[in-house]
Amino acid sequence: MKPSATYELLVDGVGPWDFTGSFVPCELLLVGEDAYPVLVSSEKQVLIAVSHYGKGRIVVASHEGILKDSKFSQFLRNAVEWLKPSPEALVGVHPHLDSLSQLLLMAGAKVQAGAELSPSLGVYCMDAYGSTKAKDLVDFVKQGGGLLIGGQAWYWASQHGKEKVLFEFPGNQVTSVAGVYFTGNAVEKGIFKVAKKIPKIPLIVPHQANLSLDAEFLLRGVSELDLVTGGVPSILLVHGVLSFPLCLDSSHRCLLAAARYGQGRVVVVTHEGQLFSPKLARFLLNAVCWLDAGRKGLVGVDASLKKLCSLLSQEEVKSQVSQLTGDLSVYCCSSYSDREAEKVHAFVAEGGGLLIGGQAWYWSSQNHGKAAVAKYPGNKILNRFGVSILGQSIQAAKHPPVGSGEHYHFRKALALFNRHVEKHEELKAPLKDWLQRLAQDCAAFLHIPAHDCPAYASLHRILAKVLQRSGIPHVSGHCPVKSNSKEAVLLCMATELSLTMTDSAVLVQKSAAGVCALPVTVEIDGTNPGETAWRSTGLYLPEGHTAVITFPCLVVGAGLKVQIGCHTDDLSHATELKRAPVVIRTCEIACQKQSISCLWGGLVYIVVPARSVLGKVPITVEGAVRAPFFKLGETCESQWKACIRHYPAPWAELAVENLILTVPSDSIRHMENPQPLLTLWNEIMVAISKLAAIPTKFPRPERIVTDVQISCGWMHAGYPIMGHLDSVKEMLDVKHMQTTGLWGPVHELGHNQQQRAWEFPPHTTEATCNLWSVYVHEKVLGIPRHKAHEALRSQCREERIREYLKKGAQLKDWEVWTALETYLQETCGRGENRQFSLWTCCDKELGSVWDGYLNSGSRRCFCILQFRHNLTWCGASSSICWLNAFDLAQNQTFTSHLPLSLLVALQPSHKKILPSP
Structure with a gap:
């Protein structure tokens, strides 16, 4: 069942949540990918949550009083029905919850009151204060049972210390495997509305667990982390509530990290060579000791890392080359396979230690168009632990370990940024120094699929709220934005968030009035003997709008794509921005009627893969406007003069057989007859083919696209060739071309040959x-x-x-x-x-x-x-x-x-x- 359907079932018939009674609930902390809230207070504190573990389900309430109070009877009936593995399943109720037994019996449930946990039960209801059967309860859920558990940890915290709650409170020995923790934070009473959809998971929860002590243990005796081990490392994204960095460079890029998850622990390094480097021996021994958590158990080492065994043996750490088995205390492996992902998740959740390492930059180089944070095998293991290996490489170097002071963490930086935007506060340290890293981490994080995963969708919704509150900053050649500014972060957020949406209009906050959405049918050439080629449609999608494109059935699954925009340079690393860093969007044609939206708008293209033989393909586009387009030998001069050049799109295209120029429409509206210009360009392209000793007709036409800003140089080669707007005059003025010349554009065309x-x-x-x-x-x-x-x-x-x-x-x-x-x-x-x-x-x-x-x-x-x-x-x-x-x-x-x-x-x-x- 999808989370949205589960939520609807759980709150069906439930009125306002009345928490004005005698009990005081505690705040719940949610981590991982499976847990999500059912109830969040007006102060954004989670009070009821649900999750999955193995084959079973869990419902967690923030006080056992919720399980006894008739005001919550409808919710409790719904919860038990959802927890049942089958309609006739027996519901066992712990002796401490007699009133719940009566409530469920009145609802017609098959109940065993005063029950202890047994295999005959389908659902078990209990409070969170007993720890003697924690392992049995975890196994019960793992095998498909349902668990309804309630309790508060603020009193326990007052007796034992708040810093011990997450990892020692009895209820957390059970619920943490599913990503739900009781905390020592009390929640104020009140009456709370039933949300229309799954409430957002809070960005930060003050859980009081002192993770800095974990970092100190891991870095004990380590004054320097020498990562020059012969391999090129990747960068880590540390995004979990219970994950933390161990090594940051001067740009706040993370190279080593650790995390708590469930009852277990994880340490992540950014190249497998680091896992047996003598230079890192002290750190590695600390890591294995921390992961072992005092058990002095067996360390299993994957065969690809067998050199680690000799390093461990020097300190008399018991280890063996082994696959993951149940008798291990710590398991060490590389991040290049996700074959045992579920097994690893369970191993860590139930208390095991995982030492894992690898780089993702090579995978990224071999998997163009795929985000490493989502598709790289190691991240299918690591994402739920709150650490991800990114596809970017970084030069191996020596770094100091993180100190005891404040240091960068994605969630911490995002929370500060959210507050800065909401309260219009002055930008100051440490946020001021973190902005560039925050923008890049936002871009990476938003590539993790959030569909049907409230843990990630919550953060998407938080970012959308930030953008709606602040508005998308204006950026242009006349109004540039510095890369380390609030505006640059917002531009990056807006771009990446829009790519996760089917309709980005909610971010633009502009009216669609005045946009002609009449269907237009055009024919594109689906045969392509050359490399991947863009086919122009002569249409433009206004910013924030959605186009609906209808294709013949033979196109679906044939490898074609829809692309909005032609300004392909990624400016993410520019020190100053004159436009958003990424302004195009591409999607595969997965059905006959394809919708696509682009925050920044752009010309509409159909991308045809190499060796496609589809022939002429008619497509119908709704929601786009016409753009000026003239092709030598095909476009009617009188139509151009009368209407085509006046089409409303801001970008125009002029084409000859082997070249297409993309320029601002304002630069061609005065042009009454493009033929002399394009005739000259045609002669240039013929000469280029002659010198290259290739056929006069190129397998695909070259493209030159002008932009307000490009990634490097005055112009640069590629498909398309990119050039600054200042180059438009030299490419469109025949007299200028024949007297002054055209060195730059032809130089780049030469590069392409x-x-x-x-x-x-x-x-x-x-x-x-x-x-x-x-x-x-x-x-x-x-x-x-x-x-x-x-x-x-x-x-x-x-x-x-x-x-x-x-x-x-x-x-x-x-x-x-x-x-x-x-x-x-x-x-x-x-x-x-x-x-x-x-x-x-x-x-x-x-x-x-x-x-x-x-x-x-x-x-x-x-x-x-x-x-x-x-x-x-x-x-x-x-x-x-x-x-x-x-x-x-x-x-x-x-x-x-x-x-x-x-x-x-x-x-x-x-x-x-x-x-x-």
């Missing part, structure tokens, strides 16, 4: 791409190279070569313009009609050897730029001279990438070749 086999990274990475810039400027735009870029003026080139040779012509200096010069040498003085392309052989004889070298796949090789089409090969000797001129022939790092047949011909030479015009 580079092939790994003929690159010599890092030296040629920023060099060979400029061949396309030189070629396009000279062949299409009619701008000679020395005017296309100042670095190619003859004087600059000559000075650069002289300086390079003066320094000894070392390979480390052979990069960018110097490396480009090597290629330009091969293209000079060959005649007006020269056309050059990338070639991979010196002549037919050497070519066959070279091809074999390339096809072997044994290493990356460096290919030689040479002429084709109107020119014949100038000979191997010319290439040897060319290599020698730049002292590359004698460089072992360089020549190790050349075929043997060319190496034998190389001779030392110190001839200096200076540039020709």
